[in-house]
Amino acid sequence: MLKTPSRLAIAACFALACVASPALADGPIADRGEAVEKAHFQKDRETILAMAGDYKVRFDMQESTPWMEGYEPLDRKLSGGYESVRVIEDTGTKIVLQHLLVVGPEGEEFVIKHWRQDWEYEPEKILAYTGPNTWEWKEMPERLRNGRWSQTVYQVDDSPRYAGWGEWQDSQGIRRWRSNWTTRPLARRDAVRNPIYDRYEGINRHQLTPTGWIHWQDNTKMMPDAGAEDGLKPVVQEYVLNTYNAFDGYNTGAADAYWAATKTYWDAVRDKWDEVAEANGGITIEEEAETGTVISGRLLTIGTELQEGQIAEDAAIAEARALIEQATAPGAARSATEPAGQSDY
Known part of the structure; x- marks a missing residue:
């Protein structure tokens, strides 16, 4: 005769499942042997x-x-556009993808430098958002590095936005990457409303599709709460699905022309942000709801002026480096708790 488990045993079983399942999902990847590891690495890169x-x-x-x-x-929000994504760096273990929005009527198109995503294989640390105006280096646990990639997302001016790590996996015939829980500042769509929440705690997924790829975000919008264990409490859940369908029926050459004219400038901007992050153990800079960092508007304008021949490249780089240096200097950022954002995505 089968013995019926007690309520206490059932409760314990459910409690164990709730605790163990996420831990197992993000647990160490056992050594699979050199040949298998190499095959996984190459497939991840592809x-x-x-x-x-x-x-x-x-x-x-x-x-x-x-x-x-x-x-x-809030009511559902839909938007869209044309976006060119270019590989601007590939060292083997690090791949950098730059997004470029192409907007405007035919014949009058212009380019907006959009977000950037850096993928790094088995990194020792990531530059994570830790609260208003602040990003800090966080060590990636050594036992969890094997076989995993970090994804760091940067704002339109190449300042950091958020970072996470995860494993590329195949399941149900679909290739997927899922991040750990990551903290992010508010996007512009929320920041401009001065809401009660001031950040997202979310999981990001990237998946290839037959026509392109998707970026799926599962976000919990959080607000400060001194009485909560971690100082935060949840307000509302949000689901974001960004769908990228291959399409070349727009002026893709505008994106390439912009990048050709500004590449060296943006290389120098990225280098300066990296320099600041390494020197200071992270980045602290004031942000605005409408634009992201307080220097974002000028950094983007310099890029446009450079493309149009209104400023020399060396002068553009010198001004950008000075702006970043000044805006990230100790005491330059206020201790405001107002939300910040950059794009709607």
Whole structure:
């Protein structure tokens, strides 16, 4: 005769499942042997590089479950556009993808430098968002590095936005990457509303599709709460699905022309941000809801002026480096708790 488990045993089983499952999902990857590891690494690289191309993009954002009594979720927001994604660095273990928005009517197109994603294989540390105006180096646990890639996302001016790490896996015939839980500053769509929440705690997924790829975000919008264990409490859940479908029926040459004219300038900007992060153990800089960092608007304008021949390259680089140096100097950033953002995505 089968013995019926007690309520206590059932409760213990459920408790163990709730605790163990996420830990197992993010547990160490056992050594699979040199040949298998190399095969996985090459397949990972091919998948990341496959995200480069020209796309028609659809951005679908939807608040869903309120976690706070009385909170009314926002209406669904849809937008889109044309975006070219280019590989601007590939060292083997590091791949950098630059996104370039092409906007405007035919014959009058102009380019907006958009977000950037850096993929790094088995990194020792990541530059993570830790609160208003602040990003800090966080060690990636050594036992979890094997076989994993970090993804660091940067804002339109190449300042950091968020970082996470995860493993590329095949399941149900689909190639997927899922991040650990990552903290992010608010996007512009939320920051400009001066909401009660001031950050996202989210999981990011990247998946290839037959026509391109998707970036899926599962975000919990959080607000400060001195009474909570970690100083934060959830407000509402949000699901974001960014769909990139291969499409070249727009002026893709505008993106390449912009990058050809500004590449050296943006290389220098990235180098300066890296220099500051290494010297200071991270980056602290004031942000604005509308634009991201307080120097974002000028850094982007310099790029446009450079493309149009209104400023010399050496002068553009010198001004950009000085702006970053001044804006990240100790005491330059206020201790405000107002939310910050950059793009709607």
